Amino acid sequence: MDSVSLSEVTVIRRTHLGFMHSFRQPFSGVTISPKFCSSKVEGSRAVSSSVSNTKSQLFYGESITTTSDSGYKMNEVNLKSRTLISAVKERLLLDAFDDEYGGVIVDHRKLPSNLNTFTSMLRASLSDWRRKGKKGVWLKLPVEQSELVPIAVKEGFEYHHAEKGYVMLTYWIPVEEPCMLPANASHQVGVGGFVLNQHKEVLVVQEKYCAPSITGLWKLPTGFINESEEIFSGAVREVKEETGVDTEFSEVIAFRHAHNVAFEKSDLFFICMLKPLSNKIIIDELEIKAAKWMPLVEFVEQPMIREDKMFKRVIEICEMRLRQRYCGLSPHRLVSTFDGKPSSLYYNVVDDNDDPSHSNCIANFL
Numbered sequence: 001m002d003s004v005s006l007s008e009v010t011v012i013r014r015t016h017l018g019f020m021h022s023f024r025q026p027f028s029g030v031t032i033s034p035k036f037c038s039s040k041v042e043g044s045r046a047v048s049s050s051v052s053n054t055k056s057q058l059f060y061g062e063s064i065t066t067t068s069d070s071g072y073k074m075n076e077v078n079l080k081s082r083t084l085i086s087a088v089k090e091r092l093l094l095d096a097f098d099d100e101y102g103g104v105i106v107d108h109r110k111l112p113s114n115l116n117t118f119t120s121m122l123r124a125s126l127s128d129w130r131r132k133g134k135k136g137v138w139l140k141l142p143v144e145q146s147e148l149v150p151i152a153v154k155e156g157f158e159y160h161h162a163e164k165g166y167v168m169l170t171y172w173i174p175v176e177e178p179c180m181l182p183a184n185a186s187h188q189v190g191v192g193g194f195v196l197n198q199h200k201e202v203l204v205v206q207e208k209y210c211a212p213s214i215t216g217l218w219k220l221p222t223g224f225i226n227e228s229e230e231i232f233s234g235a236v237r238e239v240k241e242e243t244g245v246d247t248e249f250s251e252v253i254a255f256r257h258a259h260n261v262a263f264e265k266s267d268l269f270f271i272c273m274l275k276p277l278s279n280k281i282i283i284d285e286l287e288i289k290a291a292k293w294m295p296l297v298e299f300v301e302q303p304m305i306r307e308d309k310m311f312k313r314v315i316e317i318c319e320m321r322l323r324q325r326y327c328g329l330s331p332h333r334l335v336s337t338f339d340g341k342p343s344s345l346y347y348n349v350v351d352d353n354d355d356p357s358h359s360n361c362i363a364n365f366l
C-alpha cells in the first residue's frame with residue numbers, strides 16, 4: 001500500500017471528502033473510518049487510516065507522516081490522492097477476472113447481498129469495463145442470490161444458460177461490434193445398445209412411457225449420456241440400467257444427427273455395438289415395461305422397423321458389421337496438447353500390417 005502524508009489527508013479531506021460522501025450514500029456497506037478524516041497528527045508518528053467495506057477491510061495509506069517543512073509536495077500529493085481515490089473506486093466495482101477474449105468474468109463468490117449495492121456496483125462496473133474497452137461480460141448468479149437476476153436483466157443482461165445451482169447471464173459491451181459470445185450448448189447426446197448373443201438374439205425393450213406410434217415396439221435400449229460420461233461407458237450403463245445385462249463396449253456403428261428433439265436442442269444419437277457378458281434380464285421397472293432376447297430376424301420383421309428407413313438402415317449396418325463387411329469406430333484415449341486433457345478419439349483401424357490384431361474390423365462379435 002502507498003503511504004499517505006498528512007498533506008494528502010488534508011487535501012483528500014478538503015477536495016474529496018464530498019466525493020467519498022457521495023459514494024457512501026448508495027453503498028451503505030462502505031464506511032470511512034473516523035481516523036481517515038482526522039487531520040490531527042502528532043509529529044511524525046504513524047497514524048493508520050482506513051476505508052472499509054462491510055465484507056473486506058482494506059487499509060489505504062497505512063502510515064501517515066508529516067513533512068518537516070510547511071510546503072507540502074502538492075504534485076506527489078495529487079498523484080497519491082488520485083491513486084487513493086481510484087483504489088476506493090475499485091472497491092465499489094464488482095470483483096471480476098479478465099478472460100482471454102477481452103471480456104470479464106464476474107466473481108460470483110464475491111457478489112454483494114444488498115440489492116442497492118449490487119445495482120450501483122453493476123452500473124459502475126459496466127461503465128468501467130466500457131471505458132477500458134472490455135467486450136463480453138459473464139455474470140453467474142447463484143440460486144441463493146436469485147433476487148439479483150431481475151436487476152441484471154434491467155441493466156441489459158441476457159440469459160445465457162441455467163443449471164440447477166445458477167443462471168448465467170451475459171452482456172456484450174461494444175455496440176459497434178457483433179456479439180461474439182458463444183451460444184449455449186446446442187446438442188444432447190444419446191446412446192443405443194445393439195447387443196447380440198451367441199444365439200443371434202438381440203436384446204430389446206418395450207418402453208413404459210413412449211409415443212403412441214411406437215407402443216408395443218421392441219426396440220434397442222436407449223438413453224442419454226451423463227455430463228462428463230464417455231459414449232462407450234454411457235452405452236454400457238444404459239443397457240445395464242434398463243435390462244440388467246452386463247456388456248462390453250465394442251464399437252460405434254453409426255450415429256444419427258437430428259434437430260429440435262428435446263428442449264429445442266439438436267440430438268446426436270450413437271448406435272453402439274456391445275458384447276453381452278451376462279444373459280439374465282432384470283428390468284428397470286420405472287422406465288421399462290418389458291425386455292427380452294429376441295431373434296434378430298424377428299426383430300427386423302417388426303413392421304415399425306421394416307417400414308422405418310432409419311431403423312432399417314441401422315439394423316442393416318449392424319448385420320454388415322457381423323458379416324465383417326463394415327467397420328465401426330472404436331475409442332482411443334488420447335491426451336491433446338491443446339488442452340492437456342484426456343479425451344476419446346473414435347476411429348477405425350482398417351489396415352495395420354505391423355499388428356493386424358489392432359484392426360477393429362476383424363473382431364468377431366459371435
Ligand SMILES: NC(=O)C1=CN([C@@H]2O[C@H](COP(=O)(O)OP(=O)(O)OC[C@H]3O[C@@H](n4cnc5c(N)ncnc54)[C@H](O)[C@@H]3O)[C@@H](O)[C@H]2O)C=CC1
Pocket residue numbers: 188189190191192209214219222223224261267268269270287
Ligand atoms: N426412444 C426411442 O424410440 C428412440 C430414441 N432415440 C435416441 O435415444 C436417445 C435417448 O432417447 P430416449 O431413450 O427416447 O430418452 P427419453 O426421452 O425416453 O428420456 C430418457 C429418460 O428420461 C425420462 N424422461 C424424459 N422426459 C421426461 C419427462 N418430461 N418427465 C419425466 N421423465 C422424463 C424418461 O422416462 C427416460 O427415463 C436420444 O438420443 C434419442 O434420439 C433414437 C431413436 C428412437
